[in-house]
Amino acid sequence: MNRKIIYELNALYREPMQVTGYEFGEGEKSVCVVGSLRGNEIQQMFTCNKLIQRLKKLEQQNRIVEGKSILVLPCVNTYSMNIGKRFWPTDNTDINRMFPGYNEGETTQRIAAGIFEVIKDYGIGIQFASNYMSGRFLPHIRMMQTGFEDIETAKKFEFPYVIRRNTRPFDTTTLNYNWQIWETRAFSVYTTDTDEIDAKSAADAVKGIEQMLNKEGILHSSVNGGYHYNSRVLCDDNLLSVRCREAGIYENKVDIGEEVCKGQLLAEITDPYEGMVLEQLVAPADGTVFFQHKAPLIYASTTAIKLV
Amino acid sequence: MSQEIISQISDVCQVKLPIGESLKIKRNRLLPADSASNTNKRICIVTGIHGDELEGQYVCYELIRRIRENPEALTGIVDVYPAMNPMGIDSVTRGIPGFDLDMNRIFPGSKDGAMTEYVAYKIIEELSGADLVVDIHASNIYLTEIPQIRINELNEDTLVPLARHMNVDFVWVHASSTVLESTLAYSLNSRATPTLVVEAGVGMRITKGYCEQLVDGLMNTMKELGIWQGEVKPVREPLVENRTDGVVFFNAPKAGIFVPAAKHWTRLEKGDRVGNIVNPLTGDILAEIVTPEKGILFTIREYPIVDEGSLVGRLLRI
Structure with a gap:
């Protein structure tokens, strides 16, 4: 393992922000894994550290195929993470809206450019991503429809689901989109949580990556446990949204991943002062709980649950 | 000519918040009391999409004050929306509080989307079809800007002639960018509702001189559109920049x-x-x-x- 600083930014009063990369194996740039780009992506960084532990072991056992190299960046936005902020400390910009970056531009454009210069030539790019909707997800591989998306490789993670979604204008500045445009096969991996650690889904994600790398001829190891699904490929439109009319205190009545029947109670919204039930969210069809809101309060007109 | 105007304050969009409150986006519609003198031309003055940009607050106040001062000169509809992101303005937050989301990156929104997208959808529904929308920004808290209008090169031919009426110092025609397709102005311009984006002053402050300059420009533009028949001050000729390396x-x-x-x-x-x-x-x-x-x-x-x-x-x- 080779630990190296792949980008450094100086500040006036803080220590320089150093983006640390961990390189395993030697040779062609086969796989790059990026953990947290935002300061609240704790689970994403945690999942990377589990992956680094595993790759250390595999490298010691000579399980990395000769001529292949793997780079892991557990955390890019260390400055924000250290102060509990999601976006860039001074101007609140999002590094994951700055790719491919511009090395003579504004601060987060420069960070994106500095990182992208190092990671753009890898054959496979994996990002542990987070969604702007705050909540819990069933683990899945998510990809944008750019014309370059590679569904067959996505299935090799053996996750329960591969979700394909239409590209929106603001997606064009994300890491995943730009990787694809630069001809890297890019995959966003979603585990269950973002700002809290979910060790089980992190461990499963690491095993999923190991499965994929075995099938791609980058590792030769044996994977115990983890997911072994024949992934279902879905479009975002295939997910059934359950929206609330009311606002108040929110409580889930089912777990993420639970199979539910049409008419089953999924969640309840209660009056914050008097406690009476304002709304019951029920399943509009049989399905599996794919996404659920998790904050204790909820606004009206919010998608609280998504079913597969 | 009428001697009075009607001022109708209403909610364009309403979403319940968890604890005893609703998010409401308010509009003040000013129109002549005498419908015979109403040309039905409509200008919409929009501001406060970014909660830390406050120059537009004074512009809205001063514009309404001047219209009220000379009500018989109003011959069309003036819709004033001083706070598109009311929770942001109230909490000194640039984006939408609770979502950490830039409201000017979610247009055209969606009827069935998250609460923020629903609000964006309602705003587009509300503004579409106006003869002109003016979206007033105030840079941000970091930079001071001379009063200027920014125009996507895709709309140069339609919008530069309108911008010349606005009494700004500078018109910047900039290159098209995919990421800007999520802005209010892009969404409205692509729906054939001409929309000018004004940048003036600095975040979290009111620069009275710039605000009055913009109000002079709005009055002049209203006159050009047939919404205002009163006296207006002469407007300055802006520098127009449309070179890629300008x-x-x-x-x-x-x-x-x-x-x-x-x-x-x-x-x-x-x-x-x-x-x-x-x-x-x-x-x-x-x-x-x-x-x-x-x-x-x-x-x-x-x-x-x-x-x-x-x-x-x-x-x-x-």
Whole structure:
């Protein structure tokens, strides 16, 4: 393992922000894994550290195929993470809206450019991503429809689901989109949580990556446990949204991943002062709980649950 | 001619919040009391999409005050929306509080989307079809801008003639960018509702002179559209910049404290100093920022702390 600083930014009063990369194996740039780009992506960084532990072991056992190299960046936005902020400390910009970056531009454009210069030539790019909707997800591989998306490789993670979604204008500045445009096969991996650690889904994600790398001829190891699904490929439109009319205190009545029947109670919204039930969210069809809101309060007109 | 106007305040959009409150986006519709003198031409004045930009607050107040002062001159509809992001304004937050989301990156929104997308959808529904929408911004808390209108090159032919009525100093026709397709202006312009984006002043402040300049421009534009028949002040001829390399950006080469040396909206010669970046701990000058050529400084940094890369100024090449 080779630990190296792949980008450094100086500040006036803080220590320089150093983006640390961990390189395993030697040779062609086969796989790059990026953990947290935002300061609240704790689970994403945690999942990377589990992956680094595993790759250390595999490298010691000579399980990395000769001529292949793997780079892991557990955390890019260390400055924000250290102060509990999601976006860039001074101007609140999002590094994951700055790719491919511009090395003579504004601060987060420069960070994106500095990182992208190092990671753009890898054959496979994996990002542990987070969604702007705050909540819990069933683990899945998510990809944008750019014309370059590679569904067959996505299935090799053996996750329960591969979700394909239409590209929106603001997606064009994300890491995943730009990787694809630069001809890297890019995959966003979603585990269950973002700002809290979910060790089980992190461990499963690491095993999923190991499965994929075995099938791609980058590792030769044996994977115990983890997911072994024949992934279902879905479009975002295939997910059934359950929206609330009311606002108040929110409580889930089912777990993420639970199979539910049409008419089953999924969640309840209660009056914050008097406690009476304002709304019951029920399943509009049989399905599996794919996404659920998790904050204790909820606004009206919010998608609280998504079913597969 | 009517001697009075109707002022109708209503909610354009309403969403329940968890604890005893609703988010409401308000509109004040001003129109002549006598429907016979109403041309039904409509101008919409929009501001407060970014909760830390407050210049538009004074513009809305002053515009309504002037219309009320001379009610018989109103011959069309003036819709004023002073707070598109009311929770942001109330909490000194640029984006939508609770979502950490830039409201000007979610248009055209969606009827069935998240609460924020629903609000965006309702705003587009509300503004579509107006004869003109003016979306007033105030840069951000970091930069001071000379009153200017920014136009996507895709809409140059339609919008530059309208912008000339607005009494701004500068019209910047900029390159098209996919990411800007999520803005209010892009969504409305692509729906054939002409929309001008104004940038003036600085975040979290009211620059009264700039605001009055904009109100003069709005009154003049209303007159051009047939919404206002009263006297208007002569407007200035803006500099119109549409070259791809017409603007020089100054980004901080070092992190530190930016101390400006040049005055805003002045002509600078090649080699003139825009400002220094200094280190208060050591007393050193970390970087001197000088102009590579002559031009007019139309953007200057207001907020002193800079990271490496922070924008400290923009120069219009002449």
